[in-house]
């Protein structure tokens with residue numbers, strides 16, 4: 001830090017580094033950038049008041065950093081403003097809305113879109129690659145493995161989450177039985193987004209994890225213990 005004469009320099013100089021320090025404590029990227037810009041503006045003021053004359057190198061780089069942050073802020077604001085959800089979509093996305101800010105939700109939604117599928121439409125086919133991570137928002141579908149019905153699924157359930165997390169083909173065939181409204185997110189684009197934004201990744205994986213736990217619970221509930229085999233441990237051989 002260069003010496004600056006008088007109280008003005010002392011106050012602005014310390015304020016600069018306090019504000020920059022505060023920006024490092026923030027986890028909300030929008031506020032982090034806003035506070036960083038304020039800190040950088042204060043630094044320019046401080047550096048312009050140095051006794052030996054303005055410190056152009058620091059002021060020049062501060063201007064570059066301010067520009068980078070302002071461009072990123074403009075992108076964040078654009079993303080936030082682009083998020084238009086109907087009341088119905090808000091209800092379906094409630095668990096996601098709780099975890100992410102508007103800009104992140106808008107970015108996530110740009111990886112796919114809303115669709116309506118009629119009965120008989122296949123969402124996944126057992127053994128085939130799965131293109132989308134699908135969230136069922138309304139309607140019902142049937143989950144089959146080797147032609148045996150495993151489950152009936154409805155609103156709030158993900159389809160294709162196993163392929164999304166493992167990269168493997170579909171573990172089951174899922175067919176629409178009652179017209180469904182779905183949010184279909186392109187798996188490749190969503191994976192890319194998860195790499196770029198850890199908060200989005202952790203929100204999506206938390207939802208998938210919760211959904212898989214519910215599916216396992218439902219599947220355990222459906223299992224009828226056979227009286228003959230009940231309580232028997234299965235040993236090797």
Ligand SMILES: Nc1ncnc2c1ncn2[C@@H]1O[C@@H]2COP(=O)(O)O[C@H]2[C@H]1O
Nearest residue numbers: 124151158159160161162163170171172
């Ligand atoms: N037992 C089950 N209960 C509910 N859904 C299932 C079950 N087994 C498979 N699925 C769904 O069917 C999908 C087929 O594609 P995935 O394997 O990617 O992900 C699978 C799950 O979303």
